[in-house]
Amino acid sequence: MWFNQIISFCAGYVEIIIRGVHLEKLINLLTGSGFYLWDVKKVAPTIMVAKIRNRGFVKIRPFVKNAGVLVKIRHRRGWPFLRQKIMRRKIFWLSAALVIGLLLYLSNLMLFIKVEGFSGREREELIRTLKNVGLKPGSPTRELAREKRRIERDAIIRTPEAVWLGVNFKGVVAEVKAVKRKTPPPPDQGCDLVAERDGLITKIAVIRGQSIVSEGDTVARGDLLISGRVCHVDPETGATFIKTIPASGIVEARVWYDLEVIQPKKVWRAFYLNKANSVYSLRWGERVWKIWGNPNRLKGEKVWERFRKRIFYGRNPDKGVEIIKDVWQKVRWQKQTLSMSVIRNEALQEAKAKQKYLVGLVTGAPSATWIDEGDYLKLILTFEITQDIAMLAPIERRLNDRSYSGEKN
Amino acid sequence: MRLKQNRLKAKLAEFLELPLDTVIDLPKIVISGNQQVVIENHRGVIEYEPTIIRVGTKLGELKIAGAELVLVSVLKEELVITGKVGQIEMVDWR
Numbered sequence: 001m002w003f004n005q006i007i008s009f010c011a012g013y014v015e016i017i018i019r020g021v022h023l024e025k026l027i028n029l030l031t032g033s034g035f036y037l038w039d040v041k042k043v044a045p046t047i048m049v050a051k052i053r054n055r056g057f058v059k060i061r062p063f064v065k066n067a068g069v070l071v072k073i074r075h076r077r078g079w080p081f082l083r084q085k086i087m088r089r090k091i092f093w094l095s096a097a098l099v100i101g102l103l104l105y106l107s108n109l110m111l112f113i114k115v116e117g118f119s120g121r122e123r124e125e126l127i128r129t130l131k132n133v134g135l136k137p138g139s140p141t142r143e144l145a146r147e148k149r150r151i152e153r154d155a156i157i158r159t160p161e162a163v164w165l166g167v168n169f170k171g172v173v174a175e176v177k178a179v180k181r182k183t184p185p186p187p188d189q190g191c192d193l194v195a196e197r198d199g200l201i202t203k204i205a206v207i208r209g210q211s212i213v214s215e216g217d218t219v220a221r222g223d224l225l226i227s228g229r230v231c232h233v234d235p236e237t238g239a240t241f242i243k244t245i246p247a248s249g250i251v252e253a254r255v256w257y258d259l260e261v262i263q264p265k266k267v268w269r270a271f272y273l274n275k276a277n278s279v280y281s282l283r284w285g286e287r288v289w290k291i292w293g294n295p296n297r298l299k300g301e302k303v304w305e306r307f308r309k310r311i312f313y314g315r316n317p318d319k320g321v322e323i324i325k326d327v328w329q330k331v332r333w334q335k336q337t338l339s340m341s342v343i344r345n346e347a348l349q350e351a352k353a354k355q356k357y358l359v360g361l362v363t364g365a366p367s368a369t370w371i372d373e374g375d376y377l378k379l380i381l382t383f384e385i386t387q388d389i390a391m392l393a394p395i396e397r398r399l400n401d402r403s404y405s406g407e408k409n
Numbered sequence: 410m411r412l413k414q415n416r417l418k419a420k421l422a423e424f425l426e427l428p429l430d431t432v433i434d435l436p437k438i439v440i441s442g443n444q445q446v447v448i449e450n451h452r453g454v455i456e457y458e459p460t461i462i463r464v465g466t467k468l469g470e471l472k473i474a475g476a477e478l479v480l481v482s483v484l485k486e487e488l489v490i491t492g493k494v495g496q497i498e499m500v501d502w503r
Contacts, residue, residue: 004482023457024453024454024455024456024457027453027454027457027480027483028453028454030483031453031483031484031485032453032485034485036482036483036484037480037482037483038480038481038482038483039479039480039481040457040479040480040481040483041459041479041480042457042458042459045458048457050480
């Protein structure tokens with residue numbers, strides 16, 4: 001029965017109202033001639049409702065006349081009528097195509113950032129940092145997934161409050177999980193602030209403790225900057241006693257960092273001897289199928305390069321489907337002496353790449369020193385940076401430390 | 410003559426262990442609880458009302474009484490009736 005109804009829907013059917021005295025006669029005439037009727041219901045003594053297929057309906061006129069009844073269409077149903085109805089609605093189709101296109105486009109974008117582990121102001125700050133490193137709503141998810149590691153690394157560098165940060169893309173949502181750094185509670189016992197590295201003090205702001213140095217002083221690593229030992233005079237007895245408190249403050253100083261880059265003067269360079277031999281293969285998870293090409297045709301020394309094109313991004317980046325293009329090329333390796341300008345350029349580029357990991361505000365252009373070391377050229381870039389050099393150091397340890405030469409006073 | 414033919418067919422069906430409804434077009438009535446009646450090899454609807462349906466068969470008339478009776482499917486060979494079936498009567502069966 002269900003099968004008949006499905007076919008009827010596909011072929012189209014009409015719901016008819018039959019009026020007359022000899023309703024049963026019409027049923028018998030139609031079924032006897034091979035017509036299929038279903039859902040035959042008598043709604044009144046002379047009125048009956050039935051369903052008949054589209055093709056059958058156009059042929060029932062002689063039988064209706066013979067039975068002496070009246071037949072009227074109540075509803076037209078099924079796919080042919082539905083198709084006619086919806087094909088006429090061009091605006092509907094246009095807007096449906098637009099909506100589907102828009103949905104497809106939007107589903108390829110990252111629209112929301114969900115942060116776990118941070119709340120309040122820290123959360124806002126983290127979202128701002130993520131935007132700065134490229135994770136902002138409206139960016140294509142594919143590109144973000146490709147740069148996932150870079151985003152995580154850059155975000156963790158710029159967020160000192162986080163000890164770990166992970167980004168996952170689920171549909172249009174970027175789930176950012178961050179683990180907060182647990183800072184130790186402020187020390188109960190007294191402590192000093194000492195210099196973390198050599199520098200020239202430019203600014204000092206004491207929050208707790210007694211300042212030992214002043215602006216313009218030059219300090220070496222380990223020098224006392226703000227002391228945690230404060231003298232108190234008892235107003236009643238007039239006796240002086242020393243109280244130890246945890247020193248706190250900001251000591252900004254100009255410090256100098258040396259960035260060292262070594263470049264060889266002679267390098268091995270590959271000279272290609274023939275046209276590239278490409279081998280295409282398909283990888284699905286751990287399985288790799290070769291599609292086209294033969295890598296074993298080349299004999300002797302060869303270089304190999306691999307290009308990947310992802311077809312399907314799964315949840316697990318290792319389990320995706322991708323097309324791999326391996327390019328094999330026969331080469332001859334030759335030792336080449338580089339010109340000084342090339343070596344210098346490469347050294348400067350490497351130094352520039354390392355420079356972004358320097359912490360603090362770089363003031364002025366770095367001074368460059370070139371040292372020739374036979375087969376190598378060494379570049380030392382000296383950066384002047386303004387940064388807070390204050391570092392906590394326990395008073396007890398400092399007093400008992402034999403290496404400690406004494407406090408500045 | 411036809412009666413003789415039928416008897417012969419019936420005996421042959423009995424000998425070959427074939428179902429009688431396929432050999433001599435005897436009506437086959439399948440009743441599912443009190444909700445559905447399927448009649449095969451019928452000879453047309455004599456009367457149809459929501460409370461009573463009379464169906465002609467080779468052997469006589471079959472009268473089905475009940476409530477909210479609907480002819481769910483009407484084909485030349487098969488008739489499906491659903492509703493609350495209360496009574497089935499074989500009228501003037503030979």
